[in-house]
Amino acid sequence: MRISARTQYALRAATELAAAPPGPVPAEKIAVSQNIPRRFLDNILLQLRRAGLIHSQRGPDGGYWLARPAEEITLADVIMVVEGSPEHSRHGGYPGVAGPLADVWSLLREHEETLLTEITLAHITKDASRRPPRR
Amino acid sequence: MRISARTQYALRAATELAAAPPGPVPAEKIAVSQNIPRRFLDNILLQLRRAGLIHSQRGPDGGYWLARPAEEITLADVIMVVEGSPEHSRHGGYPGVAGPLADVWSLLREHEETLLTEITLAHITKDASRRPPRR
DNA sequence: CACCTAACCGACTTATTAAGTAGGAATTAG
DNA sequence: CTAATTCCTACTTAATAAGTCGGTTAGGTG
Numbered sequence: 001m002r003i004s005a006r007t008q009y010a011l012r013a014a015t016e017l018a019a020a021p022p023g024p025v026p027a028e029k030i031a032v033s034q035n036i037p038r039r040f041l042d043n044i045l046l047q048l049r050r051a052g053l054i055h056s057q058r059g060p061d062g063g064y065w066l067a068r069p070a071e072e073i074t075l076a077d078v079i080m081v082v083e084g085s086p087e088h089s090r091h092g093g094y095p096g097v098a099g100p101l102a103d104v105w106s107l108l109r110e111h112e113e114t115l116l117t118e119i120t121l122a123h124i125t126k127d128a129s130r131r132p133p134r135r
Numbered sequence: 136m137r138i139s140a141r142t143q144y145a146l147r148a149a150t151e152l153a154a155a156p157p158g159p160v161p162a163e164k165i166a167v168s169q170n171i172p173r174r175f176l177d178n179i180l181l182q183l184r185r186a187g188l189i190h191s192q193r194g195p196d197g198g199y200w201l202a203r204p205a206e207e208i209t210l211a212d213v214i215m216v217v218e219g220s221p222e223h224s225r226h227g228g229y230p231g232v233a234g235p236l237a238d239v240w241s242l243l244r245e246h247e248e249t250l251l252t253e254i255t256l257a258h259i260t261k262d263a264s265r266r267p268p269r270r
Numbered sequence: 271c272a273c274c275t276a277a278c279c280g281a282c283t284t285a286t287t288a289a290g291t292a293g294g295a296a297t298t299a300g
Numbered sequence: 301c302t303a304a305t306t307c308c309t310a311c312t313t314a315a316t317a318a319g320t321c322g323g324t325t326a327g328g329t330g
Contacts, residue, residue, distance in 0.1 A: 001247055002137040003240065005318065012233040019232040026276065034230055040319050046278065058277045059327030075239065095169055097154040098147040100259050104210065104250070105138065111246055112136055115239070124235050140289065161305065175290055181307065193306045194298030271330100278325070288315075296307070 001112075009036045010044050010082045011075060017054065018070035018121035024056070024063030044082065051081040070125060076116040136247075144171045145179050145217045146210060152189065153205035153256035159191070159198030179217065186216040205260060211251040 012034045017025055027045055031038040045064055048054045053073065054064050066073060094101055147169045152160055162180055166173040180199055183189045188208065191199050201208060229236055 001240075001243055004316095008229075008236075011236055012229055015233045015236065016231075024276095028276080034233060037319060039321080042277075043279090043319085049277090056277060057327085058275085058325075060275045060329075062276050062327070064277085094143075094147055096151075097260055098150045098169060101143075101146055101150065104254060104259075105136075108136055108247060108250060111250075112243060115243060115246075119239060124239075125232055127235055139287090159305095163305080172290060174292080177306075178290085178308095184307090191306060192298085193296075193304085195304045196299070197297085197305050199306090273329085275328080276326090279323090281321085283320070284318085286315105286317075289313085291312070292310085294308090297305085299304085300302090 004083070006040075006044060007079055007082050009034070009041060010048065010078050012036065013041060013045060014048070014053070014066070014073065014078050014121055015124050017064060017066050018073070019125040020065075022065070024061065024065055026063040029063070048078070048081055053077060053081060066121070070122040071120055073121045074117050075119050075121075075124075076113065078121075079116060139218070141175075141179060142214055142217050144169070144176060145183060145213050147171065148176060148180060149183070149188070149201070149208065149213050149256055150259050152199060152201050153208070154260045155200075157200070159196065159200055161198040164198070183213070183216055188212060188216060201256070205257040206255055208256045209252050210254050210256075210259075211248065213256075214251060 013030050013036065016030045016034055027041055028038065030036065030045075031041045045054065045056075049056050049064070053067055055067050056062070056064050093099065148165050148171065151165045151169055162176055163173065165171065165180075166176045180189065180191070184191050184199070188202055189199050190202050191197070228234065
């Protein structure tokens with residue numbers, strides 16, 4: 001299970017926003033506290049904003065903040081933005097005896113999706129070691 | 136959840152061996168029936184052999200066969216060989232509030248490992264839509 | 271208005287990994 | 301000997317990830 005740096009950065013940045021007191025948080029601050037390359041982060045935040053996940057404000061005392069309460073933003077929400085559409089990878093329909101392998105990928109993908117859709121940014125800032133609701 | 140072509144090829148090849156009647160199966164046959172680039176497959180089979188997962192025989196009527204019964208080779212066995220050691224990816228210990236994110240990756244990795252360790256080649260050749268034992 | 275801060279933007283470069291190829295050498299059956 | 305088939309290293313190419321650059325635009329403050 002591979003998770004790109006970009007995805008991790010996005011999640012960490014979002015978490016940072018979720019944990020911050022109300023009001024704009026400048027990218028610079030996030031970059032420093034999460035140790036993320038500044039320019040790269042700009043890039044990512046821009047993408048999150050375009051997707052409507054966060055809002056922004058320019059100028060002095062500007063920055064970013066979550067568009068919705070942290071309880072209503074799931075990890076999957078963030079991931080889908082930065083990784084793009086699932087793009088239905090082609091492990092559907094292997095030849096002959098290998099056919100059933102595809103079912104295994106489905107199972108895995110399904111579980112992953114379920115989990116990431118259940119966990120919100122609020123869960124993370126609170127404490128992710130505590131499991132998410134109803135499993 | 137990304138699965139490399141190499142990994143998929145390895146699994147499909149192994150499945151092919153599991154499904155074949157006893158005796159050596161030439162690489163060429165696997166390449167054709169699973170539609171895998173021949174040279175690349177050679178490469179992969181070599182790796183599986185070196186890891187002791189399959190045996191081989193050269194010369195006419197040579198080929199490959201499983202080193203152990205299909206019931207005793209899990210998907211994880213095959214995957215670990217071709218993907219190399221897990222290499223403990225560095226999503227351990229994020230700064231500050233993002234720390235708990237690591238727990239999520241752990242959960243996912245754990246589940247994935249569990250599932251892949253439960254499913255054997257025999258399950259695949261039999262029918263993977265039927266779930267593996269005790270979940 | 272001047273000036274500073276910080277977001278905005280597309281294109282570009284570099285590093286890493288994946289995917290596949292090449293060219294043979296070594297074995298073994300017949 | 302010959303043909304089949306594995307064995308082996310190294311190489312090339314394609315794709316993706318990661319990060320950089322050079323600015324532009326908007327907003328607040330004195």
